[in-house]
Amino acid sequence: MLAKRIIPCLDVRDGKVVKGVNFVGIKEVGDPVQCAIEYDRQGADEITFLDITATHEGRSTMIDVVRNTAKNVFVPLTVGGGIRTVDDFRELLRAGADKISVNSAAVRNPQLISEAADKFGSQCVVVAIDARRKAEGGFTVVVNGGRIDMQMDAIEWAKECERRGAGEILLTSMDTDGCKQGFDLELTDAISKVVNIPVIASGGCGTLDHFSEVFEKTGADAALAASLFHFKELTVQQVKEHLRMHNIPVRK
């Protein structure tokens, strides 16, 4: 039986793991390669790097981070953030990434999904969808950390991503993200019902029960968390033990 996956995410800027603290700014908290090794040791099923670098120099630093991680961590590695072209895909895959996640570039140019899937295979194309609830019901696609509403229906967009060859959807609820009140179960379930590719739930987990809940009440295949693991509120091990007690299949 396929195991449900637990995926720690690391936000990386200029080659350092960073995390926003109380909205006052970004605090450097460590070396991404060492953090990835630690998550691997805890039993992470996959590691995700989100590159929040804006500069060109930062990009090449990120390539080095990926290369060094791939030499030391032997579980799948996903890299996202600022990927715009098929060449960006190629460069990161060559450095040792297994999957590439695209967000706003795919929303603005859906052809990128098809081209990358054709060239490198669907298995390495992850489309990150940031969704927010609409007052009138349903979910809209947002980009730039929620600042821009694309006026697109999130469910329709997820279907289009699959049709274009996406291998996986990384779904973040902008309503629950950072609130630690649990994943958005309604959104996660709605999307996982309409696509036949794996859906990774993201945004909002704060407790062990939030993890079991998302797998028991939705069709999510994986759950992703950043700060919870980063600030050591929980370890991947603890999450997996909890899931095992709930009879949810996880990798030992």
Add this chain to the structure above:
Amino acid sequence: MIHIVDYGAGNLFSVKNALDYLHIENKITANPADLAEADGIILPGVGAFRDAMTMLNGSGFTEEIKKQAAAGKPLLGICLGMQMLFEKGYEFGESDGLGLIPGCVQLIDGGGLKIPHMGWNDLTVLHDCALSADVADGDYVYFVHSYRAETSDEYISCYATYNEKIPGLVFRGNVYGAQFHPEKSGQVGMQILKNFAKLVTT
């Protein structure tokens, strides 16, 4: 020295990274004639069966790999490289494989489950082989594939269950194949690579 075959379709570097990490001597080989010097051969592969066989044939590796395998050299095919060890594949029409293990490669019947079969699946050990040493029932390994081998149980060391039986680790004499990615399968995968290296050095 293990040679990793570079015929234009494969995740060579992740395999190389894993062997380097384990301090197992290895090199990437693009010249078929060099395989004569190899103590063991790894055949990686990502993509479609037909394209990969075309590239393997075009690069001159097909006959050389068959020759080295017949001479008793340990050979490990990974993912598509494992599928190519069989007689025939049916991805984008019928095409010939290396024919080193009896059987063919067919689309997975997911019975409603998602295809590709992607993620961590647990193994059931059917027959022990040199590569399955220290692999136990319930160990998880990482799969990414849409096609699976159809072969006799006698060649299956471990399988995963995903609606149907998915051969995970296959073997016939000195020829081995892993449908999953040992280089992405954490400790269990590393153990399998170490087991292969032991065959090469002893």
